[in-house]
Amino acid sequence: MSDDHVPEKENAADVLRNARIGLALFFVYLALYGGFMALCAFNLESMRSTPFGGVNLAILYGFGLIVGAIVLALLYMVLCKAPPASEANGKN
Numbered sequence: 001m002s003d004d005h006v007p008e009k010e011n012a013a014d015v016l017r018n019a020r021i022g023l024a025l026f027f028v029y030l031a032l033y034g035g036f037m038a039l040c041a042f043n044l045e046s047m048r049s050t051p052f053g054g055v056n057l058a059i060l061y062g063f064g065l066i067v068g069a070i071v072l073a074l075l076y077m078v079l080c081k082a083p084p085a086s087e088a089n090g091k092n
Contacts, residue, residue, distance in 0.1 A: 018080045025072045032068055036061050 039047055039061070047058040 021079050022076060025076050029065075029069060029072055032065060036065060 040058070047056065047061070049057050051057060052060065
């Protein structure tokens with residue numbers, strides 16, 4: 001039986017890099033969500049406005065948060081899959 005399906009061992013530098021990327025993307029999403037909550041708490045009338053096609057801003061912002069979460073998750077996947085600098089320079 002071959003070892004083709006055995007995952008590579010992650011080193012501490014890769015884990016730390018991935019954790020930093022995840023934390024940065026989390027804070028991006030936290031800022032987006034914080035904006036949503038601030039509008040709901042302090043400017044509710046703006047959430048009732050209908051900027052596009054009769055759909056109110058609360059619904060649009062909510063769907064935007066969902067799409068944003070998916071985009072950030074895909075971005076995290078791509079960034080964490082990128083080879084570390086040591087492998088990119090040909091060092092193994």
